[in-house]
Amino acid sequence: MMKALFTLSILPLSVLSAWAPPGPDGKYTLTAPGITAKFIPYAACITNLLVADRNGTLRDVILGYDNATFYPVDPNHSDYGAVPGRYTNRIANHTYVINGTRYYTEANDGNGTLHSGLNGWSHRVWNVSDVTATSITFTIRDESNSSLGMPGLVLGTVTHSVSNNTWSTKLSAVAVDHDTPLMLTTHPYWNLDAFSNPKTDLIFNHTLSLPFSKRMLGIDPATECTGAIPEVPAGSINDFWSKPKQLGASINDPAWVGNCGTGSGCSGYNNQWVVDRNASEMALPVATLSSAYTGIKWDLYTDQPGVVVYSCFWMGGELCLSCATL
Numbered sequence: 001m002m003k004a005l006f007t008l009s010i011l012p013l014s015v016l017s018a019w020a021p022p023g024p025d026g027k028y029t030l031t032a033p034g035i036t037a038k039f040i041p042y043a044a045c046i047t048n049l050l051v052a053d054r055n056g057t058l059r060d061v062i063l064g065y066d067n068a069t070f071y072p073v074d075p076n077h078s079d080y081g082a083v084p085g086r087y088t089n090r091i092a093n094h095t096y097v098i099n100g101t102r103y104y105t106e107a108n109d110g111n112g113t114l115h116s117g118l119n120g121w122s123h124r125v126w127n128v129s130d131v132t133a134t135s136i137t138f139t140i141r142d143e144s145n146s147s148l149g150m151p152g153l154v155l156g157t158v159t160h161s162v163s164n165n166t167w168s169t170k171l172s173a174v175a176v177d178h179d180t181p182l183m184l185t186t187h188p189y190w191n192l193d194a195f196s197n198p199k200t201d202l203i204f205n206h207t208l209s210l211p212f213s214k215r216m217l218g219i220d221p222a223t224e225c226t227g228a229i230p231e232v233p234a235g236s237i238n239d240f241w242s243k244p245k246q247l248g249a250s251i252n253d254p255a256w257v258g259n260c261g262t263g264s265g266c267s268g269y270n271n272q273w274v275v276d277r278n279a280s281e282m283a284l285p286v287a288t289l290s291s292a293y294t295g296i297k298w299d300l301y302t303d304q305p306g307v308v309v310y311s312c313f314w315m316g317g318e319l320c321l322s323c324a325t326l
Contacts, residue, residue: 026068028128028136034165038064042071043082043122044138044158046188049167054295059194061296077123078315079187085121086142086154086173087181089272089308090114092224094149098179105149110263112224116147121156122187135161144178152178189312192291192298199293203311204248209288210240210307212281213273217306221263223270238271244288247311260313268311275305 038048047064091113106117126138218228260270285299
């Protein structure tokens with residue numbers, strides 16, 4: 001079993017000094033019992049995550065490139081393993097208002113903005129501020145308007161660490177001199193079969209559970225948030241709360257096509273579920289993904305109130321049609 005812990009807090013940037021060089025493959029390798037993870041400064045990316053399957057065979061369950069130099073030149077730039085920012089996800093109609101002032105951002109996703117535009121944090125080389133055998137810290141100094149329409153200096157830090165069968169990430173950011181949108185996340189793509197299943201290289205056979213997610217964010221045809229927070233009926237295409245089910249279980253449901261955006265006919269999932277928990281449930285996983293083929297199970301723990309599931313509709317076939325990102 002593998003666990004992942006993600007926390008987000010808005011904190012002052014720590015001053016860190018230790019440093020160690022990457023390996024010959026250009027990646028920094030962290031190891032702990034039951035887990036090995038590799039990272040690069042570009043986008044503060046995780047590039048590999050190796051865990052043992054039920055037979056003890058090591059499987060790399062994170063989608064990434066063997067050659068670290070390909071990340072910044074990939075023409076598709078699918079944010080494999082990246083930390084997007086300073087504002088992740090979408091800004092509808094590439095505009096927003098703060099303190100009575102309207103700002104306009106880069107329209108890089110139709111008429112909307114995705115991950116702060118084409119110069120967001122997932123397109124930047126971060127500083128390596130601290131490295132040990134089990135953790136690495138990346139920092140970034142994001143100057144005002146370096147991403148169009150994002151005012152003020154922001155200092156960001158991301159610390160990845162590993163421990164027994166666990167990968168943990170802590171993301172922090174502070175707006176130094178101006179109010180500005182801040183929202184961070186990690187962007188891994190998972191294949192718990194590690195592309196080793198002879199019957200399929202897709203992830204529709206993976207089983208997902210979202211036990212605290214009886215609501216989700218409403219989206220418009222362009223996959224942008226409408227502000228609605230609809231209930232998820234038991235047995236519906238988006239129901240992973242009443243019981244676990246495979247990601248492809250609803251593939252023949254009439255709602256499958258357009259479920260993640262009717263404007264493009266997005267099929268499957270690119271949606272955000274609300275995580276509703278009481279105090280006694282905060283230590284429980286908000287999502288569990290598992291593969292019957294490898295026996296690998298992944299539990300997600302977070303202090304955040306939502307989780308996004310993407311089943312790779314826009315990935316095409318040339319790079320990946322067989323991964324999920326949560």
